[in-house]
Amino acid sequence: xxxxxxxxxxxxxxxxxxxxxxxxxxxxxxxxxxxxxxxxxxxxxxxxxxxxxxxxxxxxxxxxxxxxxxxxxxxxxxxxxxxxxxxxxxxxxxxxxxxxxxxxxxxxxxxxxxxxxxxxxxxxxxxxxxxxxxxxxxxxxxxxxxxxxxxxxxxxxxxxxxxxxxxxxxxxxxxxxxxxxxxxxxxxxxxxxxxxxxxxxxxxxxxxxxxxxxxxxxxxxxxxxxxxxxxxxxxxxxxxxxxxxxxxxxxxxxxxxxxxxxxxxxxxxxxxxxxxxxxxxxxxxxxxxxxxxxxxxxxxxxxxxxxxxxxxxxxxxxxxxxxx
Amino acid sequence: xxxxxxxxxxxxxxxxxxxxxxxxxxxxxxxxxxxxxxxxxxxxxxxxxxxxxxxxxxxxxxxxxxxxxxxxxxxxxxxxxxxxxxxxxxxxxxxxxxxxxxxxxxxxxxxxxxxxxxxxxxxxxxxxxxxxxxxxxxxxxxxxxxxxxxxxxxxxxxxxxxxxxxxxxxxxxxxxxxxxxxxxxxxxxxxxxxxxxxxxxxxxxxxxxxxxxxxxxxxxxxxxxxxxxxxxxxxxxxxxxxxxxxxxxxxxxxxxxxxxxxxxxxxxxxxxxxxxxxxxxxxxxxxxxxxxxxxxxxxxxxxxxxxxxxxxxxxxxxxxxxxxxxxxxxxxxxxxxxxxxxxxxxxxxxxxxxxxxxxxxxxxxxxxxxxxxxxxxxxxxxxxxxxxxxxxxxxxxxxxxxxxxxxxxxxxxxxxxxxxxxxxxxxxxxxxxxxxxxxxxxxxxxxxxxxxxxxxxxxxxxxxxxxxxxxxxxxxxxxxxxxxxxxxxxxxxxxxxxxxxxxxxxxxxxxxxxxxxxxxxxxxxxxxxxxxxxxxxxxxxxxxxx
Numbered sequence: 003x004x005x006x007x008x009x010x011x012x013x014x015x016x017x018x019x020x021x022x023x024x025x026x027x028x029x030x031x032x033x034x035x036x037x038x039x040x041x042x043x044x045x046x047x048x049x050x051x052x053x054x055x056x057x058x059x060x061x062x063x064x065x066x067x068x069x070x071x072x073x074x075x076x077x078x079x080x081x082x083x084x085x086x087x088x089x090x091x092x093x094x095x096x097x098x099x100x101x102x103x104x105x106x107x108x109x110x111x112x113x114x115x116x117x118x119x120x121x122x123x124x125x126x127x128x129x130x131x132x133x134x135x136x137x138x139x140x141x142x143x144x145x146x147x148x149x150x151x152x153x154x155x156x157x158x159x160x161x162x163x164x165x166x167x168x169x170x171x172x173x174x175x176x177x178x179x180x181x182x183x184x185x186x187x188x189x190x191x192x193x194x195x196x197x198x199x200x201x202x203x204x205x206x207x208x209x210x211x212x213x214x215x216x217x218x219x220x221x222x223x224x225x226x227x228x229x230x231x232x233x234x235x236x237x238x239x240x241x242x243x244x245x246x247x248x249x250x251x252x253x254x255x256x257x258x259x260x261x262x263x264x265x266x267x268x269x270x271x272x273x274x275x276x277x278x279x280x281x282x283x284x285x286x287x288x289x290x291x292x293x294x295x296x297x298x299x300x301x302x303x304x305x306x307x308x309x310x311x312x313x314x315x316x317x318x319x320x321x322x323x324x325x326x
Numbered sequence: 327x328x329x330x331x332x333x334x335x336x337x338x339x340x341x342x343x344x345x346x347x348x349x350x351x352x353x354x355x356x357x358x359x360x361x362x363x364x365x366x367x368x369x370x371x372x373x374x375x376x377x378x379x380x381x382x383x384x385x386x387x388x389x390x391x392x393x394x395x396x397x398x399x400x401x402x403x404x405x406x407x408x409x410x411x412x413x414x415x416x417x418x419x420x421x422x423x424x425x426x427x428x429x430x431x432x433x434x435x436x437x438x439x440x441x442x443x444x445x446x447x448x449x450x451x452x453x454x455x456x457x458x459x460x461x462x463x464x465x466x467x468x469x470x471x472x473x474x475x476x477x478x479x480x481x482x483x484x485x486x487x488x489x490x491x492x493x494x495x496x497x498x499x500x501x502x503x504x505x506x507x508x509x510x511x512x513x514x515x516x517x518x519x520x521x522x523x524x525x526x527x528x529x530x531x532x533x534x535x536x537x538x539x540x541x542x543x544x545x546x547x548x549x550x551x552x553x554x555x556x557x558x559x560x561x562x563x564x565x566x567x568x569x570x571x572x573x574x575x576x577x578x579x580x581x582x583x584x585x586x587x588x589x590x591x592x593x594x595x596x597x598x599x600x601x602x603x604x605x606x607x608x609x610x611x612x613x614x615x616x617x618x619x620x621x622x623x624x625x626x627x628x629x630x631x632x633x634x635x636x637x638x639x640x641x642x643x644x645x646x647x648x649x650x651x652x653x654x655x656x657x658x659x660x661x662x663x664x665x666x667x668x669x670x671x672x673x674x675x676x677x678x679x680x681x682x683x684x685x686x687x688x689x690x691x692x693x694x695x696x697x698x699x700x701x702x703x704x705x706x707x708x709x710x711x712x713x714x715x716x717x718x719x720x721x722x723x724x725x726x727x728x729x730x731x732x733x734x735x736x737x738x739x740x741x742x743x744x745x746x747x748x749x750x751x752x753x754x755x756x757x758x759x760x761x762x763x764x765x766x767x768x769x770x771x772x773x774x775x776x777x778x779x780x781x782x783x784x785x786x787x788x789x790x791x792x793x794x795x796x797x798x799x800x801x802x803x804x805x806x807x808x809x810x811x812x813x814x815x816x817x818x819x820x821x822x823x824x825x826x827x828x829x830x831x832x833x834x835x836x837x838x839x840x841x842x843x844x845x846x847x848x849x850x851x852x853x854x855x856x857x858x859x860x861x862x863x864x865x866x867x868x869x870x871x872x
Contacts, residue, residue, distance in 0.1 A: 054758025
């Protein structure tokens with residue numbers, strides 16, 4: 003009897019794992035199909051972009067050469083088949099392998115995201131929690147700084163940072179380029195300026211959300227009861243308040259991941275960082291569907307994984323609360 | 327116990343400092359020895375004698391002075407050679423080493439550095455580069471290209487006439503080069519040794535200026551894989567992180583002075599300017615007006631105004647297919663309405679030139695003596711009123727930044743002469759895909775890369791021109807063009823070109839209001855020539871000012 007229960011639990015976990023995987027795959031498929039559709043809906047295509055000035059005959063000939071005259075479903079499933087076999091296809095305009103085009107931006111953006119993510123976890127979250135939980139001059143100063151910084155557009159903030167740190171103090175280079183043929187890890191200095199700018203941009207919005215959330219948790223009845231029971235302020239924070247706030251924090255963190263990977267176009271352009279945001283926008287402008295799909299499918303996977311993890315974390319916390 | 331440890335540490339520190347001093351002294355001697363080695367050989371035994379020592383000291387001082395002068399001379403000599411160059415330009419993420427796929431300015435710079443060209447275009451005419459000579463036959467339907475003697479690729483393999491044919495055939499197959507090389511008849515084209523005879527489908531007298539000089543790269547067997555006969559050899563890199571190019575030791579004009587060129591992808595114009603200020607790059611290629619402002623007061627940086635041969639012609643197309651611009655008088659009224667000076671001053675600043683509704687400004691054959699159209703709003707108002715024109719539509723798009731702003735400024739000009747303008751804005755990405763619809767509109771904005779008048783006429787002002795966007799053509803232009811391209815007499819050709827220019831200036835549907843020049847900035851000490859605004863790095867020198 004004792005052996006049968008864990009077996010059942012194992013089976014249930016396995017079923018759940020399969021269901022979760024299926025859910026992720028289904029969501030991914032749906033999202034990439036919508037992405038493909040959106041690229042299709044956009045006016046113009048790679049052929050009009052390249053030879054539009056030369057008239058409709060030239061456009062039609064190039065569309066045929068690029069295979070853009072084929073039905074949407076045929077093109078989509080051809081791309082999907084290639085993707086499943088590990089072939090991301092070729093650029094419509096240059097014929098270059100998409101994998102080669104997105105390799106450098108992918109490494110650069112992932113590295114940047116990793117650094118900024120670490121900064122958010124180890125610096126921003128503790129500061130936001132402190133600011134929401136403790137009421138003193140430092141916490142008020144943090145809040146005001148976040149308000150001021152959040153009022154600055156991304157563009158202005160990045161330019162100000164460049165002017166101060168690169169031009170005035172000469173601490174960092176203006177160009178965040180690792181150098182020809184090098185990855186950002188071979189020249190880590192190239193990551194400093196974009197990661198600093200991105201960290202500030204992500205931090206200010208996250209700080210405000212988290213601070214308000216922690217503040218509301220601090221005012222909740224169970225926290226008050228914990229104080230009345232004579233527990234110390236730190237114990238209330240770490241044992242009672244933070245575990246309850248964890249699902250919310252996880253959701254906020256998950257929502258920053260897609261931005262970190264591909265939404266950082268302004269920062270990348272101003273610092274000349276070879277990331278995915280710039281490559282993606284260029285690909286959309288030139289209607290390079292294979293490149294957009296290559297980057298998009300990857301981003302969608304990452305986003306779904308992070309949101310699923312956040313959901314799982316939230317579900318676990320709720321179950322734990324129920325058990326308690 | 328503690329005291330003894332501290333004392334021990336102190337002793338160690340003192341000993342170490344003493345050793346350090348000794349080492350410094352020894353090092354000092356070593357340096358002196360190095361400086362004196364050529365002069366002091368054989369005199370070491372007499373060093374104990376004080377007088378001699380004094381003499382020696384004097385000699386040493388003199389020799390040191392001589393050595394210092396010699397060293398300074400050596401440094402100066404090193405300065406005479408060029409330093410490595412870092413260039414900031416815009417690249418496209420999918421640029422390759424194949425010229426038919428390159429779409430960005432940085433990509434073009436890379437291509438020209440690696441592959442060079444048979445001929446290049448200068449404002450006063452074509453300049454032979456890889457070609458030793460290019461001669462047309464009497465009927466002007468074949469051109470014999472002879473390559474420079476001993477011309478080799480960077481890997482040492484000889485460049486052949488067949489390579490020219492293979493390369494041009496490959497380039498001509500690319501959709502956006504088809505109109506340029508469409509007249510080449512590859513079935514009749516032949517090669518022998520370092521000569522290629524390029525046969526044409528119909529006679530053309532300006533084949534060199536209008537086709538080959540625009541760009542005629544050559545690669546082994548027509549395979550553009552990064553090995554060319556240009557001034558530089560691809561070393562490493564990609565469009566995202568930049569490229570490193572090394573001077574080609576086998577370059578036909580001798581190894582380029584600049585030993586290494588680094589091309590960096592800097593999409594933002596202001597970032598290029600800032601990188602130039604901090605010394606991270608030496609040459610910022612392609613700047614906008616804001617970046618120019620950043621750099622205008624910088625010492626040690628020179629702003630370089632692009633020449634007209636690489637400029638962009640900005641225009642309002644008056645569509646002659648539909649009313650009201652199917653009437654030449656109404657077209658003339660529109661030409662009198664627009665305040666070109668205000669447009670150029672406001673939008674292009676000091677890096678723009680006023681247009682005169684003719685193509686090819688800046689080139690030797692452009693008829694400068696045709697009078698500039700001047701704004702005359704009274705006359706324009708009279709014509710519009712007489713013709714009963716009160717409404718027009720202008721379709722605009724920022725296919726080149728600034729065209730929409732130009733249209734908005736024109737709205738006021740037309741309002742001044744009693745014409746209300748409806749502006750329709752289109753997405754730049756889809757503008758060219760809607761040419762069919764545009765041909766039904768009264769007017770729309772457009773731009774051209776400035777080329778020689780004959781090259782522009784061929785593509786834009788004839789009945790069968792692929793880019794005749796205004797729809798205007800006349801018997802005069804057709805006949806004059808045929809005569810211009812079939813005559814070998816340059817003066818006669820110039821007359822025909824002037825006739826065509828005069829006709830489109832007075833009756834044509836293209837209101838060319840300005841020419842936008844490319845602007846670049848560089849550290850002082852860089853000397854380079856350009857071809858259609860693309861710098862020729864192979865012949866450049868760079869001795870940075872200290």
